Amino acid sequence: MAAYGADPDDDDGVDVLDDGPPASGSGTRLLLLTAVVLLAALMTVVVVARTGERARPAPAPEPTATQDVRPSRSPSPSPSPDRPRPERVHDRLATAPMPDAAPTWELFVQDATYVHRINLASGERTRTRIEVAPQFATGGAFVPAPGGVLTYPGDSAHASWVPDDGPARVVPLTGPGERGLWTRVLPGPPGRVWVVRHDYQPAAYELASVGVTGWDGDPVRRLDAPGGGGWSGAVSDGSDGVLVPAAGGTWEVTPEGPRRISRGEVVAVGPRVQVLLDCDDTLVCSDHVRDRATGQQRRLAPARRDAGPGALGTTSPDGRWWAYWSVLPETRLVVVDLVTGEAVVQSGADASVDLTSTLAWTPDSSRLLALDGDGLRSVDPARGEERWVELPVPGAVRLALRG
Secondary structure, three states, rough: OOEEEEEOOOOOOEEEEEEOOOOHHHHHHHHHHHHHOOOHHHHHHHHHHHHHHHHOOOOOOOOOOHHHHHHHOOOOOOOOOOOOOOEEEEEEOOOOOOOOOOOEEEEEEEEOOOOEEOOOOOEEEEEOOOOOOOOOOOOEEEEOOOOOEEEEOOOOOOEEEEEEOOOOOOEEOOOOOOOOOEEEEOOOOOOOOEEEEEEOOOOOEEEEEEEEOOOOOOOOOOEEEEOOOOHHEEEEEEOOOEEEEEEEEEEEEEEEEEEEEEEOOEEEOOOOOOEEEEEEEOOEEEEEEEEEOOEEEEEEEEOOOOOOOOOOEEEEEOEEHHHHHHHHOEEEEEEEOOOOOOOOOOOOEEOOOOOOOEEEEOOHHHHHHEOOOOEEEEEOOOEEEEEEEEEOOOOOOEEEEEE
């Protein structure tokens, strides 16, 4: 039967639609086509949904009871990189380092950015940003003075003067470090330092007394010193002079002039006594204690073989104790009784700091403060005891004490 046709009884010429049932073959094909279209649509939806799931980032896990998602607190926070560090900050430590200390005792501590002035009894602190970054080269210095502290990085023509009441400023030193000359800064009389240069050609020392606030025109003194230990051999005498090695021994240079104090070499200095290493004619070597006021010397004991070069020791203000960093065969803190010659303290240490400016005695000689890579410790030599002192100064490398 045709889908369209003309009615034979109707002569109007209009075609009519035959609405009879379709052939069975055409219906089956229509059903299959519909099913295929629906299946394709369903698969497209599934693919799109799975692609979206893969593209969506995984949610962050919920913190567990032991997971601390807060930023860790630093006892000495650093400013953000896009914000300049403040020049001066005043605060109070959570715990006073030495509550029983005299109220005038102040500890100076240096890190790579700040000098910290801390009252040991109260914990009051002032942080001052330094201008000359520390290089921690041999010959550096950290010298407290009335009204502030001078910090010298080594191998430089400048230092930073850090006053108690204002921002740090760069101060010039004599001896800009010309070719063949090396500069060293040593403690001098109150408010002054010695600037020492060693000229290898010819062998001579040049010394000048410089104010802690900068070069003030003091004339340079030249001392011929053939056979000396070089610029690195010049050290503070523990008070207001300089000790220099030369052929035949060690000389003490003061404003009055040089005088030989020993045929040997100095291994420790202090305001009252010095420790000297000397050998007799048969090469038997001993440590000797020299009284700075009288010049008299007495033999202490056979030479301590662990007091190596580059780690000058310090004697207590009362002349009773000798402290030094032993670097042979490993770094240790050693404290010796200058009456008996016996070591009362020997403890391990981390040598990742400048060992030339990390020991300081309290004015009453009751305790030694020692700084190393492990932190700050307080040593009681009379009891042979030590304890760690909480010091919230990460990266501290130098210390000094003013009392």
